[in-house]
Amino acid sequence: MLSHAAKILARSRFAIAFTGAGISAESGVPTFRGFNGLWKRYRPEELATPEAFQMNPNLVWEFYRWRMKKILEAKPNPAHYSLAELERLGIIKAVITQNVDDLHREAGTRNLVELHGNIFRVKCTSCDYRENLKEGGRVNEFVESRELPKCPRCGSPLRPDVVWFGETLPKDALEKAFNLAERADVVLVIGTSGVVYPAAYIPYIVKEHGGRVIEVNVERSGITPIADVFLRGKAGEILPKILELVRELR
Ligand code: NAD
Numbered sequence: 001m002l003s004h005a006a007k008i009l010a011r012s013r014f015a016i017a018f019t020g021a022g023i024s025a026e027s028g029v030p031t032f033r034g035f036n037g038l039w040k041r042y043r044p045e046e047l048a049t050p051e052a053f054q055m056n057p058n059l060v061w062e063f064y065r066w067r068m069k070k071i072l073e074a075k076p077n078p079a080h081y082s083l084a085e086l087e088r089l090g091i092i093k094a095v096i097t098q099n100v101d102d103l104h105r106e107a108g109t110r111n112l113v114e115l116h117g118n119i120f121r122v123k124c125t126s127c128d129y130r131e132n133l134k135e136g137g138r139v140n141e142f143v144e145s146r147e148l149p150k151c152p153r154c155g156s157p158l159r160p161d162v163v164w165f166g167e168t169l170p171k172d173a174l175e176k177a178f179n180l181a182e183r184a185d186v187v188l189v190i191g192t193s194g195v196v197y198p199a200a201y202i203p204y205i206v207k208e209h210g211g212r213v214i215e216v217n218v219e220r221s222g223i224t225p226i227a228d229v230f231l232r233g234k235a236g237e238i239l240p241k242i243l244e245l246v247r248e249l250r
Pocket residue numbers: 019020021022023024025026029030031032033034098099100101102116190191192193194195196216217218219220221233234235236
């Protein structure tokens with residue numbers, strides 16, 4: 001199975017990767033499903049919503065500061081690094097991710113499409129002000145603060161620049177992802193349950209356009225029924241093996 005997947009990738013013309021929270025699980029960033037009561041017994045679905053922010057912005061910010069802190073402690077794992085290396089080799093042309101943790105970028109992926117935003121970016125709730133806290137060197141100061149962050153331009157509350165439950169995805173990222181999916185002859189799907197739409201359409205678009213689907217997951221998902229190759233196991237163990245086999249085949 002592994003060698004079959006490696007052969008498909010090595011012979012591909014335009015391969016892409018599509019990743020979910022599962023690829024970061026081995027870095028210590030919990031998936032929402034594996035989250036159970038990790039923070040004050042709340043479920044993420046109760047906090048990562050516009051309604052929650054409207055009702056209690058301080059609570060939502062406390063949750064996001066806690067998540068930022070956790071993610072700052074996390075490092076990319078061999079799955080992130082293997083994808084970055086497959087891109088350097090010219091095999092993977094882009095990584096489309098549902099993750100907000102920045103770990104693909106940390107690992108060296110260049111062509112990255114973030115469908116659900118980035119936890120280190122903030123945006124104004126009223127005007128079009130946006131800020132990248134990591135690039136501005138403000139993350140630590142921000143994480144330690146307990147104040148409700150305000151827009152330096154208009155004074156309205158700032159919010160995390162991530163897509164919350166019930167919100168639409170950023171149009172430019174979604175368009176770019178769909179275009180990539182239409183062009184791709186192979187999609188490597190890693191660590192996603194395939195139930196969060198519209199992101200989960202991506203492997204289906206590849207398949208409809210005659211491309212092949214390779215999936216890596218510890219369990220079956222919403223994508224598994226259309227997978228040409230299903231590799232059951234941990235992303236951090238399987239991806240380095242695929243990379244090694246692809247290198248031998250080239
Ligand atoms: P998800 O829907 O992407 O599901 C996680 C998937 O990963 C599951 O199918 C699970 O079987 C699989 N998995 C778990 N450990 C794995 C491993 N070691 N190797 C391979 N596969 C593994 O994610 P979710 O947790 O249900 O979250 C839904 C949304 O919430 C995401 O799309 C994302 O926007 C956001 N989220 C992001 C992060 C992050 O940035 N790291 C973390 C949690 C949630």
